[in-house]
Amino acid sequence: SxxxxxxxxxxxxxxxxxxxxxxxxxxxxxxxxxxxxxxxxxxxxxxxxxxxxxxxxxxxxxxxxxxxxxxxxxxxxxxxxxxxxxxxxxxxxxxxxxxxxxxxxxxxxxxxxxxxxxxxxxxxxxxxxxxxxxxxxxxxxxxxxxxxxxxxxxxxxxxxxxxxxxxxxxxxxxxxxxxxxxxxxxxxxxxxxxxxxxxxxxxxxxxxxxxxxxxxxxxxxxxxxxxxxxxxxxxxxxxxxxxxxxxxxxxxxxxxxxxxxxxxxxxxxxxxxxxxxxxxxxxxxxxxxxxxxxxxxxxxxxxxxxxxxxxxxxxxxxxxxxxxxxxxxxxxxxxxxxxxxxxxxxxxxxxxxxxxxxxxxxxxxxxxxxxxxxxxxxxxxxxxxxxxxxxxxxxxxxxxxxxxxxxxxxxxxxxxxxxxxxxxxxxxxxxxxxxxxxxxxxxxxxxxxxxxxxxxxxxxxxxxxYGASWFVADKATVEAKKHEVTAAKGDLEAKIAAANSGDILELNAGTYAISNSLKIDKQLTIKSKDGEKAIVVADKALNSPLFQLNPYGILTIENVKLEGSGKQAAFASLKENMFNHFGLFVTGCEINNFNYVLKAYKQSFAEEIAFTNTSILNCENGIELSEETNDRGDYNVEFLTIDNCVFTNVKSNVIDYYRGGYDESTIGGNLMVKNSTFKNCGAKEKNGILLNTRGIVNVAINNNTFTNNNIK
Amino acid sequence: SxxxxxxxxxxxxxxxxxxxxxxxxxxxxxxxxxxxxxxxxxxxxxxxxxxxxxxxxxxxxxxxxxxxxxxxxxxxxxxxxxxxxxxxxxxxxxxxxxxxxxxxxxxxxxxxxxxxxxxxxxxxxxxxxxxxxxxxxxxxxxxxxxxxxxxxxxxxxxxxxxxxxxxxxxxxxxxxxxxxxxxxxxxxxxxxxxxxxxxxxxxxxxxxxxxxxxxxxxxxxxxxxxxxxxxxxxxxxxxxxxxxxxxxxxxxxxxxxxxxxxxxxxxxxxxxxxxxxxxxxxxxxxxxxxxxxxxxxxxxxxxxxxxxxxxxxxxxxxxxxxxxxxxxxxxxxxxxxxxxxxxxxxxxxxxxxxxxxxxxxxxxxxxxxxxxxxxxxxxxxxxxxxxxxxxxxxxxxxxxxxxxxxxxxxxxxxxxxxxxxxxxxxxxxxxxxxxxxxxxxxxxxxxxxxxxxxxxxxxxxxxxxYGASWFVADKATVEAKKHEVTAAKGDLEAKIAAANSGDILELNAGTYAISNSLKIDKQLTIKSKDGEKAIVVADKALNSPLFQLNPYGILTIENVKLEGSGKQAAFASLKENMFNHFGLFVTGCEINNFNYVLKAYKQSFAEEIAFTNTSILNCENGIELSEETNDRGDYNVEFLTIDNCVFTNVKSNVIDYYRGGYDESTIGGNLMVKNSTFKNCGAKEKNGILLNTRGIVNVAINNNTFTNNNIK
Ligand SMILES: [Ca+2]
Ligand SMILES: [Ca+2]
The missing domain is CATH 2.160.20.10 (Single-stranded right-handed beta-helix, Pectin lyase-like)
Structure with missing residues (x-):
């Protein structure tokens, strides 16, 4: 029946x-x-x-x-x-x-x-x-x-x-x-x-x-x-x-x-x-x-x-x-x-x-x-x-x-x-x-x-x-659309909200004053339209990260200056409910005067994070990926790459990448730091180690320059 | 074909x-x-x-x-x-x-x-x-x-x-x-x-x-x-x-x-x-x-x-x-x-x-x-x-x-x-x-x-x-025969050799001088014929045990005096090739002036050893069952019983019963010592312990009298 x-x-x-x-x-x-x-x-x-x-x-x-x-x-x-x-x-x-x-x-x-x-x-x-x-x-x-x-x-x-x-x-x-x-x-x-x-x-x-x-x-x-x-x-x-x-x-x-x-x-x-x-x-x-x-x-x-x-x-x-x-x-x-x-x-x-x-x-x-x-x-x-x-x-x-x-x-x-x-x-x-x-x-x-x-x-x-007869597993490859963005108040926020996953936002030159976190919950590229770097400035009133990386939020940011007021994170995951992964690719940027460059909270995870050709200076903390302290073998990012970057006056946690627990069959955590310069960093680092990689299985630190850092 | x-x-x-x-x-x-x-x-x-x-x-x-x-x-x-x-x-x-x-x-x-x-x-x-x-x-x-x-x-x-x-x-x-x-x-x-x-x-x-x-x-x-x-x-x-x-x-x-x-x-x-x-x-x-x-x-x-x-x-x-x-x-x-x-x-x-x-x-x-x-x-x-x-x-x-x-x-x-x-x-x-x-x-x-x-x-x-069609598993119960033994030289040896397993040798009163070990390789009972105890004396020239317990040798000895010359064992197993078990039941006997009362060598084993109503005196060593030192859980006797015996002036190893090794599923070694008296014993005991029972699982020592022994 x-x-x-x-x-x-x-x-x-x-x-x-x-x-x-x-x-x-x-x-x-x-x-x-x-x-x-x-x-x-x-x-x-x-x-x-x-x-x-x-x-x-x-x-x-x-x-x-x-x-x-x-x-x-x-x-x-x-x-x-x-x-x-x-x-x-x-x-x-x-x-x-x-x-x-x-x-x-x-x-x-x-x-x-x-x-x-x-x-x-x-x-x-x-x-x-x-x-x-x-x-x-x-x-x-x-x-x-x-x-x-x-x-x-x-x-x-x-x-x-x-x-x-x-x-x-x-x-x-x-x-x-x-x-x-x-x-x-x-x-x-x-x-x-x-x-x-x-x-x-x-x-x-x-x-x-x-x-x-x-x-x-x-x-x-x-x-x-x-x-x-x-x-x-x-x-x-x-x-x-x-x-x-x-x-x-x-x-x-x-x-x-x-x-x-x-x-x-x-x-x-x-x-x-x-x-x-x-x-x-x-x-x-x-x-x-x-x-x-x-x-x-x-x-x-x-x-x-x-x-x-x-x-x-x-x-x-x-x-x-x-x-x-x-x-x-x-x-x-x-x-x-x-x-x-x-x-x-x-x-x-x-x-x-x-x-x-x-x-x-x-x-x-x-x-x-x-x-x-x-x-x-x-x-x-x-x-x-x-x-x-x-x-x-x-x-x-x-x-x-x-x-x-x-x-x-x-x-x-x-x-x-x-x-x-x-x-x-x-x-x-x-x-x-x-x-x-x-x-x-x-x-x-x-x-x-x-x-x-x-x-x-x-x-x-x-x-x-294989699989369900009615379901097409191959995603239709949608062509990425470009959207032009101006420094006019609210335009960047609006364009981010309106974009489809995979789109590219091109920023005209100018200063973008941001007073509410920019919420990234899809795959987006944000880049300066011309050779001249657009400047994205965190308002003094902003108490949350400049870029808030939400589940599914995979951000590529190119050729942009990010200015903080000393108390924000330039990038951070949500503090909770990170029910899907984020990702971050920063290239050709300048990041100045933040509390954190990147703060990944517990239970957040990125398959890849990369900083290339980027200057980071005058930050209290650097790249912080160390909250997986349950010691069950978890960690916050699979691949972290730092290539051709300059860290200047980053006071602590320049890189802090942690995997806890004893599980010999977890083969993960991959750190690559190369061709980069670290100057005057670690002034406030309590443990006296510049690049913390405890428990990370694959660590390659090659061809870098370390100058005048406060380390043991 | x-x-x-x-x-x-x-x-x-x-x-x-x-x-x-x-x-x-x-x-x-x-x-x-x-x-x-x-x-x-x-x-x-x-x-x-x-x-x-x-x-x-x-x-x-x-x-x-x-x-x-x-x-x-x-x-x-x-x-x-x-x-x-x-x-x-x-x-x-x-x-x-x-x-x-x-x-x-x-x-x-x-x-x-x-x-x-x-x-x-x-x-x-x-x-x-x-x-x-x-x-x-x-x-x-x-x-x-x-x-x-x-x-x-x-x-x-x-x-x-x-x-x-x-x-x-x-x-x-x-x-x-x-x-x-x-x-x-x-x-x-x-x-x-x-x-x-x-x-x-x-x-x-x-x-x-x-x-x-x-x-x-x-x-x-x-x-x-x-x-x-x-x-x-x-x-x-x-x-x-x-x-x-x-x-x-x-x-x-x-x-x-x-x-x-x-x-x-x-x-x-x-x-x-x-x-x-x-x-x-x-x-x-x-x-x-x-x-x-x-x-x-x-x-x-x-x-x-x-x-x-x-x-x-x-x-x-x-x-x-x-x-x-x-x-x-x-x-x-x-x-x-x-x-x-x-x-x-x-x-x-x-x-x-x-x-x-x-x-x-x-x-x-x-x-x-x-x-x-x-x-x-x-x-x-x-x-x-x-x-x-x-x-x-x-x-x-x-x-x-x-x-x-x-x-x-x-x-x-x-x-x-x-x-x-x-x-x-x-x-x-x-x-x-x-x-x-x-x-x-x-x-x-x-x-x-x-x-x-x-x-x-x-x-x-x-x-x-069950089993092979042609084989009768039940042993025909042969009636035990009695053989009378005199103190004439060689008679005891001859009667032991001639007896069938299960037989009883009855010793006429007298002194039996023994110059070669009495070899016990079957089940035998040796007892005094009348109320008066026969005396079995180890010759001074005898350098081996008075009774040599061979494989299959299960000796019951009743109401007999055993006299050593200070250097023999009253009873001992073979030193090697003990390819089958022995047994020893001593009752109503007097055992005097031996080096060992009983010496069980390594790899010898008795299912039962019992001394009852027996006096043991003036011996260098007592009952020695301590050679299974491989520590694989082995031991020399399953049940050792001492009941209503008197040990006097036994200088060391009064009872030494050993099981080595850690095997919690071996539940053996059973010692029962009861109603017995120990006087002036342990004079030469190095470890200061009268009854050594290391590793023996079941030990019951009840209702005994200990007098003037050299113990800790
Ligand atoms: Ca697994
Ligand atoms: Ca077993």
């Missing part, structure tokens, strides 16, 4: 009366502050369906969430946006600890930017409980707050051996979160790492899932990760806890430039990594195409178990730098300073790396990196074309003279590999029945990810193959 | 030529120092068989072992005795790390007392590797050296998901080992505790398997322990590591007296304990009928994980004392002195104890013992007849007035349980399809281990149902 409802109250009422076969149709429109408790017992033949009248025309906004409990329930075609969950989940496959969902499905839905108001307020957009549930054909993107986008929960026998299917989704960009707890999918937790999960993650596109170092964090047993595309994701598929995960027939595509794009990182026992294709990956160590970690002997439950009985077979690596890295995470050298329970000294055992193919257009002298010895690893029947370039560990490869065939921009296939190479047959290899394309391996003695050389382009980046 | 062989060389040669269907018949006789490498590829239809010409008439003796590698190989009817293995295993189901056995079988064999010469030299009598192997219908008994009797090894993918079957065996008495590493069956190790094992242990009789606190130590996942009988075993079935073990339909039978007889001890996640029958068990704490342990939060791999998601349902407990104990092993009180990684503070979570039946002939005031709170446990539909005696935790039971029906000496079945009690239905309970007898549970709402009240005696102790 079909029921059309057009208010949330009618929806709730309709749900209370569902029977097998009931179809509730949610009329097109926007529903705000909706809390759907979808409870019912459908059957396989007669499921209970809750669907949008027109898929994509039903918007769930405001403080909204969905809970699903019962059997054979389907949610179809909803669009979650402009809101956040009042609970720990946007969509939970349970009503209570014992009332879980079985054979339920969320399909053809979209969730975008459904973020909590604060980055530290963790939640999950989809949390699977129970068994045999499905999340498929959804588009999910833009999570900025803490917590994996999707998590499978295994606490309780009702949620083990779940055989959930996460398939055919498009996981769109997840911005860098800054610290941990930014996975796209997490399967269980260390507390359930002994439990059989049997979750399937298949045929999904992961695109720029950059939340943290783990795109998928598998923490349970017997999961299958198959035929997915990982496209420019700044992270890896990680078998963090749990064992016997099958990673089969996936594409890992990098751009040959971004070192943060990862591959597969292995911890624990019994995983099989077969038929995968790795292209243009240059990540190192934790982010290398194949990172095999060292374990802690007799590891605590939540730390690192030793790698044993792992099979890495029939994979193809094209133009990947040092693709195989072993002993990743070894910290034996720290054994004097760390407790024994933190020393990762247990090398991989009984592990087979066999029947793989490597092609390098430019020869690589270090195909294998042994952070610790790979003496527990068997290497057999691995073919390589290294363009005749000599390399270490030559005994672990068969040098061969095959070719590379272009199939598409992302797929280049080695062809003409000698059939004289006999594949190694390890225990259980008969289970590797097919190749990357699903072609049968029987009667073939080929190695690498593909059996056949006659290859049709699988168009792996055709986005119509 | 059948091949009859009658020498080991012919056997080796025959093995080298096996084909599917080959049957090698080993001619009746004794084969010494045999090393069988049984390698071949049989088929399901045509296995390769190596069998005894007449089962039980082919003896494997000396330094012998068997290795099996290949497929469908069968060993049938061999008798291993009077020897030991030159390797780590008597029977290994592999030839080398990668050459394992698949679908192989050892059946209808016997292994008795096949012990290494030294207790500390660990080995395994049967070690299973590979997959789908079977150990069935064997009788295995008498292991005294270190190492489980049977172990399943899971290192390497070739040995996981092994589905081995250990069925229909009779595991006969395994003596107390003294310390750890005395399991009867161990499934994997902590290093493979993440691996699926799927081993079946079914329809076996475990009789007096007293090696240590674990009869079966399950350390891997998905094992099934079903329909076994545990008869007077001083240990428990323990889910030591690994998860999701099914313990279904077993009998745990005690004698109502021995507190060391255990039941089921639970650690880790997801175990199901269903349809089991517990009778007459009075063990406490680690050895209670159901012991649910506390875990260590984020436990190291080799320590104690938290109990979660465990189901204890449909079990019956008859006359068991405080059958349910929770928080076992808690040591929160030691958190100031132990490292955090040793504190077992994590209580059981999400655990269901439901649909069980308890019957007590005498009411028990403490059915549940909470060593730590059982607040993560759900109790539902548990019926009890406690004879109207009040008890704690009454809210966790349904008091009911049913009866007990005797089926056999070991099996008493509660009948007439109210059908008004609705069984609790937890998640997955539909999988509990049958009861203890295999009767279908569908359409029944009964609780406890049995559905029906019309019960035929399952004769669980009929030994013809």
């Amino acid at each position: 079909k029921v059309l409802v057009s208010t949330k109250e009618a929806l709730y009422s309709a749900i209370s009366e569902v029977k097998p076969g009931t179809e509730i149709v949610l009329a097109n429109g926007t529903y705000t502050d909706v809390n759907i408790v979808f409870k019912g017992e459908g059957t396989k033949e007669a499921p209970i369906v809750l669907r949008a009248e027109t898929p994509g025309k039903v918007f769930i906004e405001g403080v909204s969430n969905v809970q699903i409990g019962g059997s054979y329930l389907v949610i179809d075609g909803l669009y979650f946006r402009k809101g956040y969950s009042p609970t720990k989940n946007v969509i939970a496959f349970r009503l209570s600890e014992k009332e879980v969902a079985t054979n339920c499905r969320v399909t053809n839905c979209v969730i975008i930017d459904f973020n909590q108001l604060e980055r530290d307020k963790d939640d999950l957009w989809v949390q699977l409980y129970g068994r045999h549930n499905s999340l498929d054909h959804c588009y999910i993107a833009g999570k900025t707050n803490g917590g994996p986008t999707v998590r499978v929960d295994l606490k309780g026998n009702q949620s083990i051996r779940n055989f959930h299917k996460i398939t055919n989704n498009h996981f769109g960009p997840r911005p860098r979160k800054g610290g941990a707890r930014g996975e796209t999918i997490q399967l269980g937790s260390s507390y359930t790492s002994m439990s059989p999960s049997n979750t399937l993650i298949a045929n999904n596109l992961f695109e720029e899932c950059n939340g943290e170092v783990e795109v998928i964090s598998s923490k349970t047993n017997f999961n299958v990760i198959k035929n997915n595309v990982f496209y420019k994701c700044e992270g890896s598929v990680v078998t963090r806890h749990g064992n016997y995960v099958m990673i089969d027939g996936n594409y890992f595509i990098g751009d040959g430039v971004n070192k943060n794009v990862g591959g597969i990182r292995i911890i624990n026992t019994g995983h099989w990594i077969v038929n995968n294709y790795f292209y243009n990956l240059i990540g190192e160590n934790f982010r290398s195409p194949l990172a095999v970690m060292n374990g802690i002997p007799k590891s605590p439950l939540n730390r690192y178990n030793q790698v044993t009985d792992v099979v890495v077979a029939y994979n193809t690596y094209v133009n990947c730098k040092s693709p195989w890295q072993f002993g990743v995470g070894t910290n034996i050298s720290q054994k004097e300073v760390l407790p024994l329970s933190e020393i990762r000294s247990a090398r991989a055992l009984r592990t087979e790396v066999v029947n793989n193919v490597i092609f390098n257009t430019e020869g690589d002298a270090h195909l294998i990196v042994e952070h610790d010895k790979a003496d527990g690893v068997t290497f057999m029947a691995n073919a390589i074309n290294n363009q005749g370039v000599d390399f270490k560990n030559k005994d672990k490869f068969i040098v061969s003279n095959f070719e590379l065939k272009k199939v598409s921009e992302e797929l280049f296939v080695p062809v003409g590999i000698s059939t004289d190479i006999t594949p190694y047959t390890g225990f259980g290899f008969e289970a590797i029945k097919t190749d990357l394309f699903g072609v049968k391996r029987e009667n073939s003695n080929s190695i690498g990810a593909l059996v056949s050389e006659n290859i049709k382009d699988p168009v792996i980046l055709d986005k119509t193959k | 059948k091949v009859l062989v009658s020498t080991k060389e012919a056997l080796y040669s025959a093995i080298s030529e096996v084909k599917p269907g080959t049957e090698i018949v080993l001619a009746n006789g004794t084969y010494t120092d045999v090393n069988i490498v049984f390698k071949g590829e049989g088929t399901k239809e045509a296995p390769i068989v190596l069998r005894a010409e007449t089962p039980g008439k082919v003896f494997i003796e000396g330094v012998s072992n068997v290795q099996i590698g290949g497929s469908y190989l069968v060993i049938d009817g061999l008798y291993f005795r009077k020897g030991y293995s030159p390797t780590k295993n008597v029977i290994a189901f592999r030839l080398s790390e990668k050459e394992v056995a698949t679908n192989c079988r050892v059946t209808n064999c016997v292994i008795i007392d096949f012990n290494q010469l030294e207790r500390d030299k660990d080995d395994l009598w049967v070690q299973l590797y590979g997959r789908h192997n079977s150990l069935d219908h064997c009788y295995i008994a008498g292991k005294t050296n270190g190492g489980p009797t049977v172990r399943v090894d899971l290192k390497g993918n070739q040995s996981i998901r092994n589905f081995h079957k250990i069925t229909n065996n009779h595991f006969g008495p395994r003596p107390r080992k003294g310390g750890a590493r005395g399991e009867t069956i161990q499934l994997g190790s902590s290093y493979t505790s993440m691996s699926p094992s799927n081993t079946l242990i079914a329809n076996n009789l475990f009789e007096e398997c007293n090696g240590e606190v674990e009869v079966i130590s399950s350390k891997t996942n998905f094992n099934v322990i079903k329909n076994n009988v545990f008869y007077k075993c001083e240990g428990s079935v323990v889910t030591r590591h690994g998860n999701y073990v099914m313990i279904d339909g077993n009998y745990f039978i005690g004698d109502g007296v021995n507190k060391n007889v255990g039941g089921i001890r639970i650690i880790n996640t997801g175990h199901w304990i269903v349809n089991n029958y517990f009778y007459n068990l009075i063990g406490e704490n680690f050895r209670s009928p159901l012991a649910v342990m506390n875990g260590i939060p984020k436990s190291p791999l080799n320590r104690y994980n938290q109990v979660t998601d465990v189901v204890v349902a449909y079990n019956t407990y008859v006359n068991c004392k405080s059958p349910w104990q929770f928080g076992v092993g808690t040591n929160i009180s030691q958190k100031e002195v132990l490292p955090l990684s040793e504190i077992r503070s994590a209580r059981a979570l999400r655990t269901e104890v439901v649909n069980n039946v308890i019957f007590n002939t005498e009411g028990d005031a403490h059915l549940i013992v909470e060593h730590d709170k059982a607040d993560g446990v759900t109790f539902m539909a548990n019926a009890i007849n406690n004879q109207g005696v009040d008890f704690k935790n009454k809210d966790k039971f349904i008091v009911s007035n049913f009866e007990l029906k005797k089926v056999s000496e070991e099996l008493f079945v509660p009948v007439g349980i109210s059908t008004d009690i609705t069984p609790y239905t937890g998640f997955g309970f539909e999988a509990i399809k049958t009861d203890l007898f295999g009767v279908k549970r569908e359409n029944s709402n009964s609780i406890g281990a049995l559905v029906s009240e019309n019960i035929k005696d399952p004769v669980i102790l009929d030994k013809t149902k």
